[in-house]
Amino acid sequence: MSYPETIKVGFSPCPNDTFIFGALAQGLFTPRLRYETFIQDVETLNELALEGKLPLTKLSFGVFPAVISTYELLPVGAALGFGCGPLLVARKKPVNLARIRMAVPGLHTTAYLLLRFYLPELGQVVPLRYEKIIPAVVKGEVEAGLLIHEGRFVYQQYGLTALVDLGKWWEKETRLPLPLGGVFIKRDLPYEIKRAVLADLRESLNLARKNKAALWDFIRENAQELNPEVINKHLETFVNHYTYDLGEQGRKAVEVFLKWCQSRGLLEDLPQKFLFDGEAV
Known part of the structure; x- marks a missing residue:
């Protein structure tokens, strides 16, 4: 099938995001698709998602109830864990x-x-x-x-x-990890494109895990705090095993978060499927 010329991807300048997307943004591997990167603070990305502007984007879970009919969560790239809350x-x-x-x-x-x-x-x-x-x-x-x-x-x-x-x-x-942010993709993209995006993100993350030094300049030039100790502390806190794969506990945490939103009138119906995992449908 024919793919769009480019997939526009939004992410924030925070170290965990530039770690996740850095290898992709810097062309450190040959992706399955072509991407155009757009770096902005997460609230700007949230606002753009409300209008469905970006096909692939990092978002706050706080905006997920409002865009859940338009976007679905990917199982990689999440900022989710213990001891990392606001x-x-x-x-x-x-x-x-x-x-x-x-x-x-x-x-x-x-x-x-x-x-x-x-x-x-x-x-x-x-x-x-x-x-x-x-x-x-x-x-x-x-x-x-x-x-x-x-x-x-x-x-x-x-x-x-x-x-x-x-x-x-x-x-x-x-008693669950806190879902802070995740990588989301538009529901109406073709299945093959979503699967290719997921594979590219996994490759970008794996390269980052193997060779953080290759991304260090990119991470540092986008960070608000330039102290290497602060940047590394940020990465240690917000990049963890849930980032590489949500897993059962991570999915449960997102589901509970959405149920909290539903109980408070922020979400009318909880979709049966809120996550794209790349499995055959």
Whole structure:
């Protein structure tokens, strides 16, 4: 069959994403398809997915309920695990979370959705790009900030203190890893194309696992925090066995997350199949 000339793929500049897609983006192997890469913060990718703009993209699981009829999850490339959840930080304790002005990394992020699960009644919410949240808290523009990505490793350097670890809260409630982000593909693409994409992503990841050094410059030039120790800590936290394959426990965690969304009116019907695994249909 004929493939489209290119598959446009969106991912964020965060180290775990550039690790996943780096070999593909830099042409370190010959893929089955041709790709055009588009690097943007995850909330921009979430917003584009709401319009169905990108055929292949990294997304927050927080936006999945809103796009589940358009996209399905791939079993590779996920940011999912224990001890990796968003942190709510402030300059001082205590604060009344129901009355404060709080910065969040986007209204469609998993972090914000988790915060709503944890505390349905919030004060004033200020959406900011994730890298602008720590400066906003430090300057007193907001009283608290919800941190994702590299921010969770460096906030103490700015004199901030953690109020809530939403990952630990999720783990206590579910005893499952927290689904933060995943790689999603449009449902209406032909089966053969989706299967080829999945194979290319697996090859990109395997090359990254075998030779991180070949990707280091690409990872570092896109990272918000340039300290090698922070970058490596980020990779150790967000790239794990669930990234290479969700497995049974990973799929269960996503299913439970979607059921939580359904119980709170964010998802009308849970599709029988929300994951493309490449198996024959």
